[in-house]
Each structure stands twice: as structure tokens, then as C-alpha cells.
Amino acid sequence: MSASTNSPERYSRPGQTTGRRLELWIQPGAREDEASRLVRRARALESEGCVxxxxxxxxxxxxxxxSRLHSHREQEARVALQAFKRWAWQHGSELSGFGERRRAGRGRMGPEYVTQRVPRVLLAEYQHGVLVNVTPCDRRARCISERLAGLEAEREQSSRSQLLG
Known part of the structure; x- marks a missing residue:
């Protein structure tokens, strides 16, 4: 990942695609029906060739x-969170659903650490390995559904353009 704040975020992962890739970040406590509907819809975009x-x-x-990271999942989430914040800063955007940083402690005498609330659901879009869009939703996932519909519409428009041109 790039360390510069003025360069695009790049991820190098095994099996990474060269086109548009979506990451759907979901809290385990998110409404199950809503989360599974979003996953199905995103996977449908993949099977249709939109992504x-x-x-x-x-x-x-x-x-x-x-705190010190204890798992690969924690590390991925922390790296992604930093990338999303950096993307928002670079694009002059404010990402809704993120709480203020605050101090918390483990138990009565445990060490203090810094924590931040994150959105229930977040859609990150990558084009050629570069983070190009972040859509967070905290209450209802309508904004992500609308973004997925927008991706479908982009694909349809591109298909029509190719037929005409």
C-alpha cells in the first residue's frame, strides 16, 4: 500500500483483478436479511460481468x-479503514457513519486504547487496484443498493454504446 497521502491507494493481493473490484464490509451484527441481499446483488453484478x-x-x-493486532482480520480492517479515510480526505469527502475517536480500556485496570465506530455496511470500489469510490451506510443500506444500481446502469450504458459504435 502506498504511504503517500497524494497517491492512489493500491493493493497487491493474490488473484487481484485488473478491472473493477468491489469490497463489501459488513459488521457481523448487521441485519442478516439486508446484508445477504446486498451480497447477492453484488455477486449478481460479478456473474453478469459488471465487475x-x-x-x-x-x-x-x-x-x-x-493496540497490537491479534489477527489477520484486524489487520485487514485497520489497513482498509486508513485507506478509506485517506481516500475521503484526498477527495474532499466526508464519510458518514464513522464515529469520533475515543479512548477505551480493557476491564478495570487494563491498558487504554483508541477506538472508532465504523459504519454497519461499506462498499469500496477499486479500478485496476486503485480505490476509486467509498460508499458507507450506517442505518439502512439504501445508499449501497443505489450505488449497486448505478453500477448496473453504467454497464448497460456501456453495452449500448458498444452496440451503437
């Missing part, structure tokens, strides 16, 4: 930003 790949990831409602 090359869809990855579904989980992240906890509150992300620990300062």
Missing part, C-alpha cells in the same frame, strides 16, 4: 486503532 470480483469482509462495530 470482475466481489469480496465480502467483516469488521467489528468498533475498530481498535492503537
Amino acid at each position: 470482475e470480483a466481489v469480496e465480502v469482509r467483516e469488521w467489528d462495530a468498533h475498530q481498535d486503532l492503537s
